[in-house]
Each structure stands twice: as structure tokens, then as C-alpha cells.
Amino acid sequence: FMDIVTGKTKPDEGYVIWGEKSVSLLDMNESQIAQAGIGRKFQKPTVFEEQTVRENITMALKNPRSPLDLLLNRAAADTEERVRAVSDDIGLTDALDQLSGALSHGQKQWLEIGML
Known part of the structure; x- marks a missing residue:
């Protein structure tokens, strides 16, 4: 069931809808489903243990950065604010x-949830 909801597996028949607008998840790929706010959390936490909590959250953020920003390792202007918001949550x-x-x-479980 969770494979179908998260887009990992397509059902043979039927449908899955999400939210008040009745958006069909079957028309979306896994990435689009995740961006719609549906994620999957397994029991064993998978965080980067050699990185700080801040670094883990930062890596998980959807950052619209230019290729030059990536090459120079420059964070988006609002990155710290977004990291704080996630860490507060x-x-x-x-x-x-x-x-x-x-x-x-x-705590690792919560960190991974924050990274979704």
C-alpha cells in the first residue's frame, strides 16, 4: 500500500487521491509526490552521522542555486532561516x-523526518 501511495509501485487498477483538490497521485512520479508533501520514513534512521544536524538538514533542503553557487559552495540567502525553521519543527x-x-x-528519527 505505501509503495502505491508514494509512487514506488503503480496499481493494476483503482486510484489514489491527495488533499482537498483531489489530486491524482497516479499521474505523478516519486519526486513530484514527495514535493506534494508525501514521504516515507523507515524504522532505521538514515542520516549522515559524520555530519552535523545543521549539515544534514542543509543537504536535504531544496535549494534553487546556480551552478556557480554549487561550485563555490555558496548557500542560498535564506538557507539558515530555513534550517532553523526545520530544526524548530x-x-x-x-x-x-x-x-x-x-x-x-x-532524535535521529526526528532528524530524518525533518530531512524529508
């Missing part, structure tokens, strides 16, 4: 500069 603001590998299992 998941309760990890106090751990932003901590290595993700040092987080408890539950």
Missing part, C-alpha cells in the same frame, strides 16, 4: 552543531 535546534552520530535513536 523537529525539536533539534539546540543540537544543530552536534554530530548526527551522537544523537539518540529517537
Whole structure:
């Protein structure tokens, strides 16, 4: 069922709708479904443990950066603000500069949810 909802598998018949507008998820690819706000979280956290919480969240942000920004490793102007908003939502603001590998299992779960 979750494979169908998240776009991993197409059903033989039937339909899946999302939200008040009755948007058909079957017409979307996995990336479009994720951008619509539907994600999947497995039990084993998959975070970059050698990176800080801030770095993990930053990597997961959808950043509209130019190729030059990427080459020079320049962040988008609002990156820090967006990182703070995510960290506030998941309760990890106090751990932003901590290595993700040092987080408890539950905190890693929240970090991964914030990265979706």
C-alpha cells in the first residue's frame, strides 16, 4: 500500500487521491509526490552521522542555486532561516552543531523526518 501511495509501485487498477483538490497521485512520479508533501520514513534512521544536524538538514533542503553557487559552495540567502525553521519543527535546534552520530535513536528519527 505505501509503495502505491508514494509512487514506488503503480496499481493494476483503482486510484489514489491527495488533499482537498483531489489530486491524482497516479499521474505523478516519486519526486513530484514527495514535493506534494508525501514521504516515507523507515524504522532505521538514515542520516549522515559524520555530519552535523545543521549539515544534514542543509543537504536535504531544496535549494534553487546556480551552478556557480554549487561550485563555490555558496548557500542560498535564506538557507539558515530555513534550517532553523526545520530544526524548530523537529525539536533539534539546540543540537544543530552536534554530530548526527551522537544523537539518540529517537532524535535521529526526528532528524530524518525533518530531512524529508
